[in-house]
Amino acid sequence: MAASSEPILEVSGLVKHYPLTRGVVFRKRIGAVRAVDGVDFTLGRGETLGIVGESGCGKSTVAKLLCNLERPTAGSIRFKGEDITRLSGRALKAVRRNIQMVFQDPYTSLNPRMTVGDIVGEPYEIHPEAAPKGDRRRRVRELLDVVGLDPEYVNRYPHQFSGGQRQRIGIARGLALRPEIIVADEPVSALDVSVQAQVINLLDRLQAEFDLSYVFIAHDLSIVRHISDRIGVMYLGRIVETGREEEIYEHPTHPYTQALLSAVPVPDPEAREHRERILLSGDVPSPTAIPSGCRFRTRCWKARERCAVEVPALAVPAVFRRGPAAHDSACHFAEERRVVPPEGPGAPEATGADGNGPG
């Protein structure tokens, strides 16, 4: 779990815009979907970075960019110091081996006409140097064993497996090339509650066994907290707050993070009277028309004039010099506000329009 200081992945200024066009013969650009709009983060070796956010915040686009499934509009992704967004041909292929993806939906991410053995072994067809031909069958059986499936299942088809088992197959495929980084995009959200824990435990065990670094993308905040060392909260294409797991959950300073955390239903009926709920008004704006200045201002209860004109930088707010609140937060009026009740009844102050003071 513990992260070393040397980053394996450095992302800076990452941007992905999808053009919106009108007309067939004379295509005219009329705007852009700004799916990812300036994202920076680093990932340490053996570390898990959790990325949370609501649908449409750009977290899945980030995953695709990291795996080179999409080319960024701007920015760089450095893998061990080398910018992989500029690579092509053989060099790109070599890098791709090291960054593999696990997808959300185990029902559509496996080819129904291929056997499990062929699915898990397919990466070797593309990267034949990873395993000599005669050895592949054995490797596939080994991989199935590693993810907790019976190696005798190699000749079965995906429809013969449950959702949880299919996700294990997807994970085995992701591991086939012995990658150093795994990007998991909502790997458990399609699974039943009782099966989610099994898959999370598997991912945890594999990380220790193969010294993997994870980028774990999800919307379930309690699962992200369990598995992550550091967390980035995304809103409309940008990371608005990032820090170590306990900094984000216990000492959030960005109003969006606070609202997000307070909205999560807590499985404790005793807590329901003591909880402070920040209800945001309205929906997330469209990524084709991102508000000026701070992109959260249209739903923020603290928004003032400054927020409409000046984009807040993702940095440690000047008011926090040290302590757990001193982590990157893109808000002009950042203040600490504890929204997750510690243990049992008590603490959080119920405030209306103007939350203030550390809890």
Added chain:
Amino acid sequence: MLLDVRDLRVEFRTRDGISRAVNGVSCTVDAGETLAVLGESGSGKSVTAQAVMGILDMPPGRITGGEILFRGRDLLRMKEEERRRLRGAGMAMIFQDALSALNPVLSVGDQLGELFVVHRGMSRKAARAKAVDLMERVRIPGAAQRVRDYPHQFSGGMRQRIMIAMALALEPALVIADEPTTALDVTVQAQVMDLLAELRREYRMGLVLITHDLGVVADVADRIAVMYAGRIVESAPVRDIYKAPAHPYTRGLLDSIPRLDLKGRELYAIKGLPPNLSRIPPGCSFHPRCPMARDVCRTDVPPLYEVSGDRGSACHFWRECLDGGEQ
């Protein structure tokens, strides 16, 4: 007693044989009460709801036994015409996916107004005014203009509000909400759940909330019924169950939630998978996955034992489970 379901049984004919989706479910809902029905996919929670609403596809479905008493009258003995009049006015349902539950070629105003035209015999104009009224009640901004819009022009959260407005239009005594917020983002989910709870209090409706989310249950329910393989395995006031579950399945579900004090350690995971409903294990259907299973569990189906006045557990060893839960 608003709703009293007694020993309900539902089967489906499939290529795999007979799939027993609901195997003797009994539960009650009072006016003004919120009952949460918790279960994983295939536990029979949605089929139970559909049977109560009378919208089960038959065939392939078949109700093979039991009674569904609504205000003392058995729905299963009613004529279809009578049940149709009851739907909407007496009981209503909120579905998970508002986009596919709403008619895409009718404006939301027409769909909301239709209820008043059909059930209350109102004129189109009066019905339209009622529709605007309802949209304001569920806090859709600019209701008077948006009443002409079509479902696809609304966001997910707004569509779910329209579904709620439609369910509440005729002020039914009972509302069944089947995973009403599962498709929504957390911040929108909180808005919708709050609205639903507020309207429920205002109208004093009985609410049946079908969900798989233990967090949502803890937030809004008064009582909870946990379903597994077509049966209610535990039923209790919500506080009791979270404090000390009396069934190992409930306990497993609660234990598998990531908790702060257990970070960095392995999560508790219920082993195995939920059973195939055409091959439900003999005895207690949970025994192949249960850490407490003994010989008797493999042969004898546990009845719903009375744990206390308002609690029941379908586990032969509920006492042991209850003790273990208090550690």
